[in-house]
Amino acid sequence: MTTQAERQLAAGHWLLSAAPNLRKSRDDWKVKGSTWLRPGVLFGAIVIPADLVHRALDVDSPNQCRRLLATHLEGGPxxxxxxxxxxxxxxxxxxxxxxxxxxxxxxxxxxxxxxxLQVPSPRASEPQAGDCPWWVVPLDGPGLHCRARPLAALITAGRLADDRTRGSRHA
Known part of the structure; x- marks a missing residue:
């Protein structure tokens, strides 16, 4: 059995394998709460505007969508x-x-x-000072990814909600 701290440590080591400068990235996580990593080998990233996600889940903020997002994306980080x-x-x-x-x-x-890509420390699971990112659905260990189908369905739901909103404004 592993603890959450052990899973976070392992996830951090995994993410840091994408660091252009390991020492600097490790220090940035400690001091700033985030660091710049280069995805493309161990993981990729899909960036979605917040308003699209909020429309898809019918919420107004990252804190409101945590549980819904985790469920919809099957725990993907x-x-x-x-x-x-x-x-x-x-x-x-x-x-x-x-x-x-x-x-x-x-x-x-x-x-x-x-x-x-600016990536938060595995321990950053709450809003941070300034413009630092934070985990809404935490990375629960190394090598975990979100599956494409649930992600595509989420984006489609957000676009459909946007289309309905635009249609009701023009009616």
Whole structure:
């Protein structure tokens, strides 16, 4: 049996394997609560505007959608960033690298394997000071990813809710 602290430590080591500079990334997690990693080998990332996720789940904030998001994405790891998408906030879902490379879904962006991604420390599961990201659905161990189907269904639900909202405004 493993403890949550042990799972967080293992998840942190796994994520840090994507660090361009291991020592700096480890220090940034301790001091800042987040660091810049380069996805593309062990994991990929799909970034979704917060308002789309909130419409899909019929909620108004990251705290309100924690449980719903965890259920809908079957426990797949997700973090919230308050500064993405023109400062509107976004959710980043960890997926397999191959899923991210093949991802094409209106309303979301596959994070390029060439670009750095700001990733919270595995211990950051509550809002932090400033614009630091934090886990809404924590990474519960190394190598865990969200499956593509439930993620695509979530994005589709958000787009449909948006279409219905726009239609009612124009009626």
């Amino acid at each position: 997700v973090f919230y960033s308050p500064e993405h998408f023109r400062r509107e906030g976004s959710y980043t879902v960890l997926v397999t690298a191959s899923t991210a490379m093949a991802w094409r879904s209106r309303g979301s962006v596959a994070h390029s394997y060439r670009a750095l």
